[in-house]
Amino acid sequence: MEIQRVILNNIGLFENLEIPLAPTEQNPSNITVFVGNNGAGKTSVLKALATSLSWFTARLRTEKGSGNPIPEDAILNTANAASIEIEICDASGTSDNPNQNEIQHHFKWTLAKNRTGRKSRYTSHLNDCTRLANRYRDALTRDHKTRLPIIGFYPVERVVLDIPLKIRTKHTFLQLDGYDNSLSQGVDFRRFFEWFREREDTENESAMPEDVLNQLKPLLETNPDAWQRLNELNASAKDRQLTAVRTAIRQFMPQMDNLRVRRKPRLHMAIDKNGETLNVAQLSQGEKSLMALVGDIARRLAMLNPALENPLAGDGIVLIDEVDLHLHPSWQRSLCDRLIATFPNCQFVLTTHSPLVISDCKNVLVYTLTNGELQQLPSQYGQDANTVLLDVMDTSIRNQKIDAELNDLLDAIQDLKLTEAQQLLAKLTEELPANHLELVKAKLLIRKQELRHANH
Incomplete structure (x- = not known):
């Protein structure tokens, strides 16, 4: 599933704005990036997309579910009404007839809102949203493990990382729970911790504990075949969903490995950093926020694609506001490439203030927003940071x-x-x-x- 274009009418600063999103013919990557000064409307674009997509996730859960309405304060100050039009391409579950596919895998719906006491200029049309949701509901009816797309919005407030010592409210972790708070809260680390602990408990029941494995290693070193077979059996017992999360974090942070829950001296989440075991709470804010973001995307993909051998190959749409937040420049530089490598089938729509995010990845689609106007930028790949600061972000390279x-x-x-x-x-x-x-x-x-x- 991917968004092909969105049209904003009287949303935020935008009177009428049409935005094609990557991949396009000229920009084959799955990443679109918006840059612009504070207050230029970058977050308004992401929130509009999240609002529109919330109707799909709501109708996937229940046939007549309602998503989020357009907030009245999101309507252009001089306008009486606003609308969001979205076009989606989703080829999953279509027939093999190419003539049918062209029609069947395109969906377009409109969400409208008028100010209180004003006549409406726009009308909501959600038939295609319902049609798309029903396609997945039909697939789930036939196969309860069918693949579902991730739909996620990570706002600036995602950086709060709350690791609970006790689980006070028991949650369920069924397939559709992969959409819980996915468009409203960002990283729900309490639920991430609870989910991780529950799956790890199940994993530990079938797999041999790591410390026991290390004790057996000296005894079996004289029999390489037996040691290899033992490792293979142990690997097969590893939880596929947990493996997806651990793999995603290691892909983004190569110095980090073996995320796990520990119960002594008290309940906490531990990770190995450069071979040293640390409490996750000891990590820097940048390390924690990136680990939480990547881990949450991987967790939701794993929950939504329970039968997929590699859940990270699942598809869907991920919106991230200020993706460079708290990240070291070296991480900003490789961010887009790592998103593509780790989640190859997801479409990403990002905002950033960093020149490094848009200058170190080929084929990303970059837009700049200025005074309610949108301009597509030529590729910034290979440009030095100073050039991007001057030419794109209109910022001097020094005092x-x-x-x-x-x-x-x-x-x-x-x-x-x-x-x-x-x-x-x-x-x-x-x-x-x-x-x-x-x-x-x-x-x-x-x-x-x-x-x-x-x-x-």
């Missing part, structure tokens, strides 16, 4: 005052005003580090000009 003084220094050197240049250099030397690259260049240029004029 504006220092930048102006450096430009004055270079102009003085070029105009052969060497006394003035020396004075400007002395002033900047007091403010900047001695090894500042631009100052080193200026010193060399001044010396070169002095030598040239001394020879005349």
Whole structure:
């Protein structure tokens, strides 16, 4: 399942905005990224998509389920009504007849909202939403383990990581529970912890504990075949859903491995970082937020695709606001590539303030939002961060005052005003580090000009 386009009428800052989403012919990746200043409307686009998709998940659960309405405060200030039109492509469960497929796997629905006491300009049309939901309901009726798409929205507030010491409310973890809070809360780490513990308890009943396996290793080293067979049996007993979560986290954070629940000295979640066992609570905020985000996507994919050999190969739509939040630049740089590698069949719609997110992955579709207008950007792949800051994000690469003084220094050197240049250099030397690259260049240029004029 993937969104092909969305049309926003009087939503947020946008009077009428049509947005095609990747993959497209020119941008074959499954990632669309929105950039823009704070208040440009990036979050409004994601919230509109989440609002529209909530009707699909609601009608997948129950035949006449209702999703989230468009909030009245999301309507353009000067407008009386608003609408969200969404076009979905979903080829799952279609017949082998190509003429039928073209019609059957396209779905389009409209969600409308008018201000209280105003006449409605737009009308909701949700027949195709119901038709798409019924397709999956029919498939579930035939096969209770049929594949379901992930639908998830991770807002900025996802960074809160609450690891409970006690489980006070018992939840169920049936297949459709993979949609619980998926469009309203982001990372539900309490439920993640409860789910992980429950599955790990089942896993431990059938698999040999790791410490026992380590004790047996010296005894079986003389019989490699027996040791290999024991490992194979133990691996086959590993829970497939837990394996998906552990694999996803390791893919994003190679130094992290073996996520697990420990009960001593008290109930907690542990992980190995560079070979050292740590309580997850000891990790940095960036490590915790990335682990929680990736782990939650993997968990939902695993729940929604119980029969899939590799649940990470499941498909669906994931919306992430400020995807670079709390992440080290090296992680920002590889983020899109790792999303594609770890969740190859998911469509991602992201927002970011980081030039590294959009300059280090090929074929991503990048839009910039400015004053309610949308502009598609040419590929930024291979561009340095400074160029992206200047050209895309309209941000100076250094402090504006220092930048102006450096430009004055270079102009003085070029105009052969060497006394003035020396004075400007002395002033900047007091403010900047001695090894500042631009100052080193200026010193060399001044010396070169002095030598040239001394020879005349």
